[in-house]
Amino acid sequence: MNKTLIVIAIIIVIIGGFFLFFGKSNAPVIDNKETTSGANEAGPQVNGVPVPDGTKMETGTVSESVVTVTYNGSVFSPKTITVKKGDSVTFINESNGGMSVASDPHPSHTIYPEFDQYKSAEKGKKSYTFVFDKIGSWGYHNHLNSSAVGMVTVE
Numbered sequence: 001m002n003k004t005l006i007v008i009a010i011i012i013v014i015i016g017g018f019f020l021f022f023g024k025s026n027a028p029v030i031d032n033k034e035t036t037s038g039a040n041e042a043g044p045q046v047n048g049v050p051v052p053d054g055t056k057m058e059t060g061t062v063s064e065s066v067v068t069v070t071y072n073g074s075v076f077s078p079k080t081i082t083v084k085k086g087d088s089v090t091f092i093n094e095s096n097g098g099m100s101v102a103s104d105p106h107p108s109h110t111i112y113p114e115f116d117q118y119k120s121a122e123k124g125k126k127s128y129t130f131v132f133d134k135i136g137s138w139g140y141h142n143h144l145n146s147s148a149v150g151m152v153t154v155e
Contacts, residue, residue: 065083065088066087066090067083067087067089067090068089069089069090070091070092070093070094071091071093071095071099071101071142071148072095073094073096073145074095074145074147074148075148076091076142078150079151080150080152081150081152081153082152082153082154082155083132083153083154083155084154084155085132085133085135085154086131086132086133087132087154088129088131088132089130090127091117091128091129091130092127093126093127098144099117099142099144100142100143100144101115101116101117101128101141101143102115102116102117102140102141102142103115103116103139103140104138104139104140104149105139106141106143107146109143111138112134112136112138114130115130115132115140116143117143132152132154134154135154135155136153137151137152137153138151138154139151140152
């Protein structure tokens with residue numbers, strides 16, 4: 001019985017050591033946080049080490065938050081929202097009709113051409129999510145009911 005307990009204890013130690021050793025990620029962590037003054041005095045860092053000026057680094061958009069806007073058949077709610085660059089906005093159709101969210105002006109959608117659902121989302125079945133990666137104020141409407149309008153301000 002004592003030998004069995006010792007064998008079980010050794011197996012637990014080996015498994016724990018395996019997860020402890022191999023469970024850590026060696027992927028670089030990019031730290032590009034700004035100071036409270038808004039200036040990034042230390043510059044970008046990878047794993048806590050400053051990156052020399054002129055170094056090319058891959059960047060991407062990571063959504064910090066997701067904001068939800070609903071459409072009831074006549075209006076969007078909330079009608080006006082403010083998000084940060086890289087945030088996602090999900091438009092949910094809660095109406096009995098169609099919804100196709102598109103940037104203003106109707107029908108050309110030229111103010112922010114990428115912000116265009118291109119197809120109808122049926123109630124309860126579909127929604128439209130868009131990641132805002134351009135700073136500014138962006139008017140939008142339901143292409144299928146152009147009087148339903150809203151505004152997204154991206155800071």
